[in-house]
Amino acid sequence: MQKRRKLGRGVALVGAGMSNFGMYKDKNSKDLFVEAFQDMTKSVDKGLNSNDIEALYLGNFSNDFFMKQSHWGPIITDLLGITPKPATRTEGACASSALAFREGVFAIASGFYDMVLVGGVEEMSKRSTADITEGLAMASVPYEGKAGFTFPGVFGVLATAYFAKYGATREHLMNVTIKSHNNAPLNPKAQFKVTIRDLMNAKIESLKKKGVPAPQWEDEKDFLHDPSANPSIAWPIHLYDCCPISDGAACILLVAEDIAKNFTDDPLYLIGMGQGSGKGLHAAETLTSFEATKYAAEEAYGMSGLGPEDIQFAEVHDCFSMAELIHIEDLGFFKAGEGYKAVGEGLTRLDGSKPINTSGGLKCKGHPVGATGIAQLYEVWTQLRNKAGKRQIPIKDLRIGAAHNLGGTGGTCTLTILERR
């Protein structure tokens, strides 16, 4: 059992913003962060004076590699005109900005600062796919990279292990994909705002135009089973099991709980926070679970005094469809080996009993890796404050939401629980 964590003083969220996610030739990291920052500023109901921001914590995985530019903290404080306020960069692979959020919370909870900006940014799409694959593989365990593993390959291994242990099949991965794609068109900031059915119909149309006879796909799964439409990337992981390459930024304004009402009458409160670390595939206890997620969850649940049944909805780190199945089990939303059944029964849909990845998830919203952790919390913020528009979860008294972020092959995992009071 872990020691029960508590904050020195309460921490509230009073603003949150996110850029559109996508692949942009005409926007760089600075442009994307400005977009997220201005979106955040607008969300602060009673207004924000940038001079009151006392520090920046910024998640960025590897703009060093992707953009040949490191040291992004002061680039951003300068961009916002808030130098010489301190800027600190955090790195935890795809969980980089969840770590920035945690540092911001620690800074306020300790009493050192009253207001900090936490954010994340990543710019990936200007590099070739081969470069990006190589860049991302840098976040795996050294033994895996040397053996020839790619990220899809790691999740391919986890998938064959999960299939063999619990009797799941590719059909169950497809259920995750179809669900996420159904949410995405309802999210105006998402990279892929299209359902699998629409993709299928568009493909039929384009083939017809070219005068090529289109395959007679019966439904979405038939389409996803066709290797010409959905080729294998790392068996059993196929193209539509994978998140895209993305550029984007997101940020959140954190303040001490006792001054939150100066900024909004409707702040959110941080009530649970956990982080764990993990080892590589070869040394992991099982191939169907991440020990870092389980540790993070135990810590966050313990701190909040809540259990998985109290979390009304969550964003989880679905870099691959397979990952979502593992996470919803590791977080305790469903029993081990039952996650795939729950998804099949529709329980994780927007109108299900435990909506998962209402934003479209990394899969469709996009995954600019260093921005993802904060962007997940942006979705929790948006849902809890009833601002999610067409994708608003149809639960009356929405009060508790969570975000789970994973870095590398489970090397860094976090769970963060927010409350609306």
Place this chain on the structure above:
Amino acid sequence: MAEKPFSDIFYEQYLHEEQLMSSRCKKCGALYLPPRPICAECHDANMEWEEIKGQGKLAAFTLINIGPAFMQKEGYTRDRPYCLGVVELEEGPRVDARIEGVDTTKPETIKVGMPLRVKYLHRDEGENKITYLAYEPM
């Protein structure tokens, strides 16, 4: 004579000589492959090298269509994927390894649980020499 350090470098040197060398904790008996210098169970740092046979069974696998540059150089392509697996050894530990001798165009023929024997793949010469741990069906 002092033991060689329980490091990745010496592990790989043993692989060049086709020896699969693990480290065993002298205090609690835990066995590690690749070797660790500090025991993850009891945290003692008193290890000894132990050669293992390294036969095992397939715990999980994947067939990679888009690999890193060094695998593409070996001739693997979208249409000719390579198989990687996690192998559970008779001695207990699991390792990441290349899986040879399977039909990578027919995933349904590759079975989790199938017995495997160790094999070493040597690539390049001199300073660039690298030895991959590989397995093939019995």
